Amino acid sequence: MGLADLDQQQLDALAAGTTQAYAELQERGLSLDLTRGKPSAAQLDLSDELLTLPGAGRSRAADGTDVRNYGGQKGLPEIRAIFAELLGVEVDQLLAGDNSSLSLMHDTISWAVLHGVPGGDGPWFGRGVKFICPVPGYDRHFSILSSLGIEMVPVALGEHGPDVAEIAALVAADESIKGIWVVPTYANPTGAVYDEATTRALLEMPAAPDFRVFWDNAYALHHLTDTEHPPLDVLGLAEQAGHPDRVLVFASTSKISYAGAGVSFLASSPANLTWYLDHAAKRSIGPDKLNHLRHALWFRDADGVRRVMRRHRELLEPKFALVRAELERRLGGLGIASWTEPEGGYFVSLDVPDGTASRVVALARAAGIALTPAGASFPGGHDPRDRNIRIAPSFPPEAELAVAMEGLTTCVLLAALEQQGVVEV
Amino acid sequence: MGLADLDQQQLDALAAGTTQAYAELQERGLSLDLTRGKPSAAQLDLSDELLTLPGAGRSRAADGTDVRNYGGQKGLPEIRAIFAELLGVEVDQLLAGDNSSLSLMHDTISWAVLHGVPGGDGPWFGRGVKFICPVPGYDRHFSILSSLGIEMVPVALGEHGPDVAEIAALVAADESIKGIWVVPTYANPTGAVYDEATTRALLEMPAAPDFRVFWDNAYALHHLTDTEHPPLDVLGLAEQAGHPDRVLVFASTSKISYAGAGVSFLASSPANLTWYLDHAAKRSIGPDKLNHLRHALWFRDADGVRRVMRRHRELLEPKFALVRAELERRLGGLGIASWTEPEGGYFVSLDVPDGTASRVVALARAAGIALTPAGASFPGGHDPRDRNIRIAPSFPPEAELAVAMEGLTTCVLLAALEQQGVVEV
Numbered sequence: 001m002g003l004a005d006l007d008q009q010q011l012d013a014l015a016a017g018t019t020q021a022y023a024e025l026q027e028r029g030l031s032l033d034l035t036r037g038k039p040s041a042a043q044l045d046l047s048d049e050l051l052t053l054p055g056a057g058r059s060r061a062a063d064g065t066d067v068r069n070y071g072g073q074k075g076l077p078e079i080r081a082i083f084a085e086l087l088g089v090e091v092d093q094l095l096a097g098d099n100s101s102l103s104l105m106h107d108t109i110s111w112a113v114l115h116g117v118p119g120g121d122g123p124w125f126g127r128g129v130k131f132i133c134p135v136p137g138y139d140r141h142f143s144i145l146s147s148l149g150i151e152m153v154p155v156a157l158g159e160h161g162p163d164v165a166e167i168a169a170l171v172a173a174d175e176s177i178k179g180i181w182v183v184p185t186y187a188n189p190t191g192a193v194y195d196e197a198t199t200r201a202l203l204e205m206p207a208a209p210d211f212r213v214f215w216d217n218a219y220a221l222h223h224l225t226d227t228e229h230p231p232l233d234v235l236g237l238a239e240q241a242g243h244p245d246r247v248l249v250f251a252s253t254s255k256i257s258y259a260g261a262g263v264s265f266l267a268s269s270p271a272n273l274t275w276y277l278d279h280a281a282k283r284s285i286g287p288d289k290l291n292h293l294r295h296a297l298w299f300r301d302a303d304g305v306r307r308v309m310r311r312h313r314e315l316l317e318p319k320f321a322l323v324r325a326e327l328e329r330r331l332g333g334l335g336i337a338s339w340t341e342p343e344g345g346y347f348v349s350l351d352v353p354d355g356t357a358s359r360v361v362a363l364a365r366a367a368g369i370a371l372t373p374a375g376a377s378f379p380g381g382h383d384p385r386d387r388n389i390r391i392a393p394s395f396p397p398e399a400e401l402a403v404a405m406e407g408l409t410t411c412v413l414l415a416a417l418e419q420q421g422v423v424e425v
Numbered sequence: 426m427g428l429a430d431l432d433q434q435q436l437d438a439l440a441a442g443t444t445q446a447y448a449e450l451q452e453r454g455l456s457l458d459l460t461r462g463k464p465s466a467a468q469l470d471l472s473d474e475l476l477t478l479p480g481a482g483r484s485r486a487a488d489g490t491d492v493r494n495y496g497g498q499k500g501l502p503e504i505r506a507i508f509a510e511l512l513g514v515e516v517d518q519l520l521a522g523d524n525s526s527l528s529l530m531h532d533t534i535s536w537a538v539l540h541g542v543p544g545g546d547g548p549w550f551g552r553g554v555k556f557i558c559p560v561p562g563y564d565r566h567f568s569i570l571s572s573l574g575i576e577m578v579p580v581a582l583g584e585h586g587p588d589v590a591e592i593a594a595l596v597a598a599d600e601s602i603k604g605i606w607v608v609p610t611y612a613n614p615t616g617a618v619y620d621e622a623t624t625r626a627l628l629e630m631p632a633a634p635d636f637r638v639f640w641d642n643a644y645a646l647h648h649l650t651d652t653e654h655p656p657l658d659v660l661g662l663a664e665q666a667g668h669p670d671r672v673l674v675f676a677s678t679s680k681i682s683y684a685g686a687g688v689s690f691l692a693s694s695p696a697n698l699t700w701y702l703d704h705a706a707k708r709s710i711g712p713d714k715l716n717h718l719r720h721a722l723w724f725r726d727a728d729g730v731r732r733v734m735r736r737h738r739e740l741l742e743p744k745f746a747l748v749r750a751e752l753e754r755r756l757g758g759l760g761i762a763s764w765t766e767p768e769g770g771y772f773v774s775l776d777v778p779d780g781t782a783s784r785v786v787a788l789a790r791a792a793g794i795a796l797t798p799a800g801a802s803f804p805g806g807h808d809p810r811d812r813n814i815r816i817a818p819s820f821p822p823e824a825e826l827a828v829a830m831e832g833l834t835t836c837v838l839l840a841a842l843e844q845q846g847v848v849e850v
Contacts, residue, residue: 068469068683100709258493261715284525290686
């Protein structure tokens, strides 16, 4: 029975129970953290062969390059070959970088601002550049833009991507729109998976020659079910669409090997890669190829990566099941909340009654449960409906996660009852 | 006897001998490389314990942080403590980064262009910013500036630094001058060591509040003699001078551990570090702390680094001695060339007769000896006197180096004789 269907007596009983539950929650003196999509220690342990690799006397690439020395701007061919297969791109189109794909995204956008991109008419600096930002989305994507003074134009993200007709209309009306963020597979935070039709439409729509799709395939291999959504051949589709330079593909092993010591990847058209490498050469004499070699030796081949990902799934799936079960058990049928059931990735996106997300986060914090700030998944940290909360179940052990979810659902319920005036704030 | 003192008969004999020597050189079909300051394989071998570190089951910092996971923007405290001692800065003032200090320099300048720096009045973009560039200097420093459209103002580099009175006059006359490159210890390529008086003068001179000294102490620990020039307390001196935010200190283990897989460092004032960290947080969720841990375990403490540096010296000193001996033997007393005798670092700076450096490099290339392009040590690759050649002796084995030096000196002599009309071009 939904909250709206309860009579006053039932409401009062629910209010009393919830207030009591929250008081007990506060008394427990918890210190739990559901804020970030960090792998757990058990997940990191899966790749602990890296702690002794490449091994004594082993410092040569297959082509004889001494990976300890300078050079190799494109990254180690061995690791590029493995991830080219996994990401569905040509080895020649894929570069391997240091430990952070966020850095690659930051640098490409910074360099677009400072220098412009192929096909464009110069630096984006001071020209009122805007980006389309499907929401809810990834807060660190938005932070890069706001730090560079790039205005964000939010559009709603559906289950298979945003409405491209809406985007095409925006882009047609405003040529200062130069980019869009896309997390195509198991999007942060909703778990959306871009389908081919949406992707083709994004690549085909008319746009400025320096319009770029920042295709952050952070969770390309991070399946949670047997429905393993394969990566789209987005570079091939862009070429077919007549816009070969439109897409920059990003990926990393941050949630495959180590979050802080993995390998990042950039794939794109020849023109974009030449542009990237030209600027990267000003910045360094090459990425950490020794870490590339470690990873190539550890994974061996694409199947080695797939094996690791299955073990990640074994560790993550129960946590996502627990989140879903707890949401269903405590909030199911009340008509006050909805949540995503992602088939991969790192997050569950929870929508609570409009206007209560900030209150839920504050109530949880007061009870020792840290949540990502309400609104974090929106440009400027501003969720216009103040309803979205991102749940990151990966890091805490299951026992802690269960306590945190019970606490969170209590806070959701309490905030809803407060909003209805059944509980005094 | 100098070339100028020879009579025609002696000159003809020298010309015949040199032409003959060059012809023989060409016949040898050499392929030698003196271009870059790369460590040799034997130098890299010194740190090969890194190939198996941190070791099985070892992934925690002293403070319990799991170095495999995200976070730790300032870098691992252990490695920062070791290098704070070596560089003569406070641990709190020192950050550890990824494998390239060039990247830290590139990023700080890029962020100054995009955002401005503390004390300044906004981004440097589009404002005709200029840098003082002591010459000869490091070509990659100049490449960063030219890629960002920053104009370079060359000033002559003396044995103990540039003439600060000249710089102060330039800076006083032009407030768009916002920075200076300094390689304070064993400068690339001359081996100059900035003394305290020059440094104090640089820090005390009136300049714009957003004027910055980019203090690239790349060779701080890279002594080649028992005269070990210690690092100056440049941050303390800047504070004493009333300009605490004027200096950004850079260093790395690129020529201590591995050139491609080491650790970089940035030291500066609290205001500058806060500024740096604020922008770095947009770029990544932290540097590779696992590589920091590897290095901390390998070095153990500052003395561990000093021990490695003594072994580098053992490998490098004979090569520098060979270069010097060969220059002396073939060119000494002829009055056509002068060269530096560095007490540390990676280079020997050779001055040949004005107008012949490009010819020397071309002659050498035609004989299979690759030298850094003439002019590379000057902004825009333009040596106004076309006389400077940078010799990088570290990488080739001694036998190859001896052949390369014999060939190089033959080319110097041949170009000088051509210039005098004694040998036909």
